[in-house]
Amino acid sequence: MAVLKSLRLGVDVGGTNTDGVIIDPTREGEENRGILAWHKEPTTTDPSFGIARAITAMFEAAGTNPSSIGSVTIGTTHFVNAVVTRDASRLCKVAVIRLCGPFTKHSPPCIGWPKSLRNIVLGHSARLKGGLEVDGSLISDIDEEEILEQAHVIKERGIGVVVVNGVFSPIDTVELQEERAAAIIRREIPGVDVVLSKHVSNLGFLERENAAILNASILKFARQTIASFQLAIAAIGLTCPIFITQNDGTVLTCDSAARLPIRTFSSGPTNSMRGAAFLVGRGEYKGKSLMVVDIGGTTSDVGLLLPNGFPRQKSAYSELSGVRMNFNYPDVKSIGLGGGSLVRKIDGRLTVGPESVGYKLSEKALVFNGDTATATDYTVAGSGDISIGDVEKVRGILVQQDVKDYQKEIKRMIEAVIDSMKTSPEDIPVLLVGGGAVIAPDALKGASCVIKPQWSGVANAIGAAMARVSTVIDTVKSTENLSTKELVANISEEVKQKTIKAGATEASIEIVEIETFPLAYIDHKTRFIIRAAGDFDFSRLGDLTEVDGTVDTTTIEDIAAPADVKIGAPLTPQDDEEEELKAPEVDYSTYKPKVQDRLWYLSETDLHWIATGCYILGTGGGGSPYPAMLAVRAIMRFGGTITIKNPVDLKDDDQVGSGVGVGSPTVAMERMAADELLESQTELYKYYQGDRPTAMIATEIGGVNGMMGFILGSSPVMNVPVIDGDWMGRAYPVAWQSMLNVCNERPLKPSAVACCDGNGNNIYIPAVSSLQKLEKVVRATLGQLGSNMMAANAPYTGAQTKSWVIEHTLSQAWRIGRAVARARKENRVDTVAESIIDAVGGPGAGRVLFKGKVVGVERTLIDGHIYGEVIIEGTATDERYSALPLEFTGRVKVPFKNENIAVIKLHEGQRNIPGKENNEDVLAIAPDLISIIDAQNGEAIGSPEYRYGLLVIVLGIAASDKWTSTQRAIDIGGPKGFSMDHLEYRPLGKFVKPVSVIDEYNS
The missing domain is CATH 3.40.50 (Rossmann fold)
Known part of the structure; x- marks a missing residue:
C-alpha cells in the first residue's frame, strides 16, 4: 500500500480521449516505473465528466482511494482551441x-x-x-x-x-x-x-x-473551465492540490493557470514528450537527445527531446492563429497520420490521411464493423500480433498488396518528418508514444532504434503527472562593477530561489538555459535570460508560492460553479477575412507586380516579399523589418500609394534623400517608433538650404532600413517615389562602409544630418569632415538618446545616385521573398535555401555553405557594436549547391560585428582563437553576403536571435561588383573593414546583377 499522500495523478484531456495515470514516484526505479493504474476515457462535451470517469476507473483498478493522492496534474487543449477556432463564445x-x-x-x-x-x-x-x-x-x-x-x-x-x-x-x-x-x-x-x-x-x-x-x-473561459475541473475532482473526494501543465513541460497552480492560461498552450505535445522521457529516463537513454513521435487518432506530433529532458523550443518568435508572439513553444511538427486516418487509392496510388475519422474510430473503422478503411484497419490486417475487433473480417476485405503499400507509405511519412526534425546526420533513438503508436513500424531509417515503451499510449498523462517546476529571469544588468560571469552566477542563484518558492526541491534544481546579450551602443549593459527547473517538493504542497510571488489561496470552497460560458459549448470557427500575417495568397504562376509608365506600384504581396528579402540581405544585422513592414502596410490600407523608380530613370538634377534608423535592435523591438523618422526630415530642412528630395533611397537594403524609404516616400511631407537600390547592397555596421565612401577618391563630406529620438530630443549636424567622423558623432549621440534614433541625410543628386547606387536591390529582395513564400506554399521548405540561391542568380552567384544546428554563441560589446561568433554543427549533405568539396559535417564558426563577417571551417581539436583563422578554412567572407536562415521556415535569423539549438542554413551570396572591383572597396567592405586583416578576400562566386522588376513587368 502506498504511503499516505505519496501518489501523483496525471490527466491529459485531448480532442478524442481523456487519458489518466496514477504513479507512485517513490517506486520509479522499479520495473513498472511506479505506474499503478492507467485508463483511457472518451473526452466528453464537458471535459470534467471525462476526467471524473477516468479517475474513478483508475481508483478501482489500483485498489486505492483519494486519500493516497498527493497531487493531480491536468493537461488540456481547451484554451488554445478557443483561440485557434476564433470561438466568440469563449473569447x-x-x-x-x-x-x-x-x-x-x-x-x-x-x-x-x-x-x-x-x-x-x-x-x-x-x-x-x-x-x-x-x-x-x-x-x-x-x-x-x-x-x-x-x-x-x-x-x-x-x-x-x-x-x-x-x-x-x-x-x-x-x-x-x-x-x-x-x-x-x-x-x-x-x-x-x-x-x-x-x-x-x-x-x-x-x-x-x-x-x-x-x-x-480567455481569462473568463479559463477560470470557469478550471473551476469545473476542481469541482469534479472535489466531488470524487480528492482534497490534494491541483496543477495545470504549461507548454514548457512544467506546471502551474490552478490559480496561476486561471490568470495565465496562455502558458498552457501546446502543452499536449510537451506532456507526451516529457512522458516519453520518463518511460526511458533511467536507462541508457538518460542524458541523450531523443526523437519522440506521438501518434494520436488524427495527427502525429514529432519533436526533439533535449538531453536536459525538455523539448527543443521554437526559434525567436512563434505564431498562433496568425498572431506573432515571443512566447516559448515546443518545436513540434505535425503530419496528418493517426489511427483514424483514412486510407484510400487515388489515381492508383495508396494515400494515408490527412483526413481522419478521429474520435469516431470505434464506430467507423472496418475492424469495428464500420464502413471506412482506416490506418488501424490496415495495421491490423498486416500484423499477426494485434487482435482487436473483427480481425478476420478486415483481413478478408483488404487486399494484401494494398496492405504492403500502406506499410511502405506510413514508413515513408514517419521517416520524412523525423529527418526534417533531426539536428545531426547520425541516427537517433526514436520513441513512439500515443494511442496510435501501434500503426508505426518497428524499424525506421534514421533511427538508431525504435522504442515503443510500455504505457506509451498514455505518455501524455504520464508527462502531466511527472511535470516539473520551472522559473525564468529575463533582465538587464550593469556589468560596470561585476563581470558577466559574476552576474550569471548571481542571477542563477536568484532564479534557483525563485524555483524553490514555486515548489521545487532545492537538491533537484538545475539551470537549463543561460543566454547573455550585450546591448549595442550602451556601455556596461547586458540582457540576461536564465531558466531553472526542478522536481516537486511534496512536503510543501500546502505552502507553495507562485512564480510572480503571490500565494495561491484558492480552495474548492472558493470556486463558484461555471456560469454563462458553457464549458462544453461546440467550437465555432470564424472565417479568416484574408488578413493573415503572411502575404496575401497569390497564384505564383500568374502574379505580376503592377508597373505602369516605369513606376512600380507596391502591393501588399510585394511588401511582404520585400520585407522577407530585406532581412536575409541584412546578413544577420539591420534589425527585423517586421514592425516597419506593419507600419507600411497600415499606410497602404489607409489609402497611401507607394511607388518605386528605377535609378536609371533619374534626371541628373534630381535630389535623392534618405532616412535611416540607428541604434540597438534590442531597444528598437521594445521602444517602437514614434514620429522620429519624419521628424528628422522636418528638422533637417529647417536648416538645410539645398533642394528638397524628388525621390528617396534606402541607406541600406538589409534589415529594417530597407523599409524606411517606403515610409518617407509615401508621407504627405514627401510624396515621392522610392529608388530601386541602396548605398550598401546589404547591411553594414558603420556608415562609412557604403558606396558613398567607396565611390569617392577622397572621403565624402556630408553637408548636413539631423537626428531625432522621438521624445523631443533633436540634434542638427551642419557638417562633418568625413563619414568616419560622422559615425563617431552619431554613436556618441546614441548613448544619450536611449540607444535608438532616426537620422535624415541631406540629398545627393540624380547624377551622383546613378553613379554610386547598388542597383535593383528592392527587386532582389522581392525575388528572394517570393522564393521563400513559394517554397512554403508548396511545402518545399527543405529546399528553400536552394530557391533563394536561384533567386539571386543561381549556383554561380551564391551557395548553400552549411546546414546545421547552433551549438554555441558568444557576444561582447566593443565600441558600441556587438561582436561575437556563432558555432554551427553540420547536419546534412547537399552536393548540388556546394561547389566546394565540403560536406555539411563538422563545425563552422560565423564571426559577426552586428552583421556576419565570414564562415570559417573548424577542424576537430582546433582551438577556436579569433585572429588565428586560416585562409584555407574560409568558406566565405565579406563583402560577400553571409546570411543565416531558419531551416524550418526560410526566414532570416538576426545575430541578436542566435541561440543554442536553432536549426539553420548558412547562405553565401556574391556581393555587387562595386564591392569587389577595386582594392579600395574591398578594404572598406571586406576583412580589413572588420579588423580581420589576417584574412584575405576571395570571391564566393560571380555577381549576377538583379533583374529590375520595373524592366521586366513594365506595361
Whole structure:
C-alpha cells in the first residue's frame, strides 16, 4: 500500500480521449516505473465528466482511494482551441492600455492580427504617458488622470478585462509602472481583470502585448473551465492540490493557470514528450537527445527531446492563429497520420490521411464493423500480433498488396518528418508514444532504434503527472562593477530561489538555459535570460508560492460553479477575412507586380516579399523589418500609394534623400517608433538650404532600413517615389562602409544630418569632415538618446545616385521573398535555401555553405557594436549547391560585428582563437553576403536571435561588383573593414546583377 499522500495523478484531456495515470514516484526505479493504474476515457462535451470517469476507473483498478493522492496534474487543449477556432463564445473583449509616451504610435494593438480575431477581441486601446528607457530611466512617468479617464471609458463600454503594457516593463523593478496603473484601474472598475504584460512574456513590445491580449481574452473561459475541473475532482473526494501543465513541460497552480492560461498552450505535445522521457529516463537513454513521435487518432506530433529532458523550443518568435508572439513553444511538427486516418487509392496510388475519422474510430473503422478503411484497419490486417475487433473480417476485405503499400507509405511519412526534425546526420533513438503508436513500424531509417515503451499510449498523462517546476529571469544588468560571469552566477542563484518558492526541491534544481546579450551602443549593459527547473517538493504542497510571488489561496470552497460560458459549448470557427500575417495568397504562376509608365506600384504581396528579402540581405544585422513592414502596410490600407523608380530613370538634377534608423535592435523591438523618422526630415530642412528630395533611397537594403524609404516616400511631407537600390547592397555596421565612401577618391563630406529620438530630443549636424567622423558623432549621440534614433541625410543628386547606387536591390529582395513564400506554399521548405540561391542568380552567384544546428554563441560589446561568433554543427549533405568539396559535417564558426563577417571551417581539436583563422578554412567572407536562415521556415535569423539549438542554413551570396572591383572597396567592405586583416578576400562566386522588376513587368 502506498504511503499516505505519496501518489501523483496525471490527466491529459485531448480532442478524442481523456487519458489518466496514477504513479507512485517513490517506486520509479522499479520495473513498472511506479505506474499503478492507467485508463483511457472518451473526452466528453464537458471535459470534467471525462476526467471524473477516468479517475474513478483508475481508483478501482489500483485498489486505492483519494486519500493516497498527493497531487493531480491536468493537461488540456481547451484554451488554445478557443483561440485557434476564433470561438466568440469563449473569447472576451479586451481593453489595452499602453504606457509608452510618444512611442509605438505606428503599430497599434492587434496590428497584424487576422481581422476576424481582432474584431472579436479588441474592444478599446489607448497610448498614455509612461515607459522606461533601456537603462531604467524614465521616458516619462505615468499620469494618474490619464489612466482614470481611460478607466471611465472602459467601464462605460462594459469591458471586463484590461491589458497594461509598458515599454521595457520586464526590467522595471523600481518604478513599477504597470503595477501602479493596474491599481488605479482596479480601484475605478471593481471586479475588472487586469493583465500585466510583464507577467506574460519578456522583451519584445509588440509580441509581448499580443501574448498578453490573447491571455486576457480567455481569462473568463479559463477560470470557469478550471473551476469545473476542481469541482469534479472535489466531488470524487480528492482534497490534494491541483496543477495545470504549461507548454514548457512544467506546471502551474490552478490559480496561476486561471490568470495565465496562455502558458498552457501546446502543452499536449510537451506532456507526451516529457512522458516519453520518463518511460526511458533511467536507462541508457538518460542524458541523450531523443526523437519522440506521438501518434494520436488524427495527427502525429514529432519533436526533439533535449538531453536536459525538455523539448527543443521554437526559434525567436512563434505564431498562433496568425498572431506573432515571443512566447516559448515546443518545436513540434505535425503530419496528418493517426489511427483514424483514412486510407484510400487515388489515381492508383495508396494515400494515408490527412483526413481522419478521429474520435469516431470505434464506430467507423472496418475492424469495428464500420464502413471506412482506416490506418488501424490496415495495421491490423498486416500484423499477426494485434487482435482487436473483427480481425478476420478486415483481413478478408483488404487486399494484401494494398496492405504492403500502406506499410511502405506510413514508413515513408514517419521517416520524412523525423529527418526534417533531426539536428545531426547520425541516427537517433526514436520513441513512439500515443494511442496510435501501434500503426508505426518497428524499424525506421534514421533511427538508431525504435522504442515503443510500455504505457506509451498514455505518455501524455504520464508527462502531466511527472511535470516539473520551472522559473525564468529575463533582465538587464550593469556589468560596470561585476563581470558577466559574476552576474550569471548571481542571477542563477536568484532564479534557483525563485524555483524553490514555486515548489521545487532545492537538491533537484538545475539551470537549463543561460543566454547573455550585450546591448549595442550602451556601455556596461547586458540582457540576461536564465531558466531553472526542478522536481516537486511534496512536503510543501500546502505552502507553495507562485512564480510572480503571490500565494495561491484558492480552495474548492472558493470556486463558484461555471456560469454563462458553457464549458462544453461546440467550437465555432470564424472565417479568416484574408488578413493573415503572411502575404496575401497569390497564384505564383500568374502574379505580376503592377508597373505602369516605369513606376512600380507596391502591393501588399510585394511588401511582404520585400520585407522577407530585406532581412536575409541584412546578413544577420539591420534589425527585423517586421514592425516597419506593419507600419507600411497600415499606410497602404489607409489609402497611401507607394511607388518605386528605377535609378536609371533619374534626371541628373534630381535630389535623392534618405532616412535611416540607428541604434540597438534590442531597444528598437521594445521602444517602437514614434514620429522620429519624419521628424528628422522636418528638422533637417529647417536648416538645410539645398533642394528638397524628388525621390528617396534606402541607406541600406538589409534589415529594417530597407523599409524606411517606403515610409518617407509615401508621407504627405514627401510624396515621392522610392529608388530601386541602396548605398550598401546589404547591411553594414558603420556608415562609412557604403558606396558613398567607396565611390569617392577622397572621403565624402556630408553637408548636413539631423537626428531625432522621438521624445523631443533633436540634434542638427551642419557638417562633418568625413563619414568616419560622422559615425563617431552619431554613436556618441546614441548613448544619450536611449540607444535608438532616426537620422535624415541631406540629398545627393540624380547624377551622383546613378553613379554610386547598388542597383535593383528592392527587386532582389522581392525575388528572394517570393522564393521563400513559394517554397512554403508548396511545402518545399527543405529546399528553400536552394530557391533563394536561384533567386539571386543561381549556383554561380551564391551557395548553400552549411546546414546545421547552433551549438554555441558568444557576444561582447566593443565600441558600441556587438561582436561575437556563432558555432554551427553540420547536419546534412547537399552536393548540388556546394561547389566546394565540403560536406555539411563538422563545425563552422560565423564571426559577426552586428552583421556576419565570414564562415570559417573548424577542424576537430582546433582551438577556436579569433585572429588565428586560416585562409584555407574560409568558406566565405565579406563583402560577400553571409546570411543565416531558419531551416524550418526560410526566414532570416538576426545575430541578436542566435541561440543554442536553432536549426539553420548558412547562405553565401556574391556581393555587387562595386564591392569587389577595386582594392579600395574591398578594404572598406571586406576583412580589413572588420579588423580581420589576417584574412584575405576571395570571391564566393560571380555577381549576377538583379533583374529590375520595373524592366521586366513594365506595361
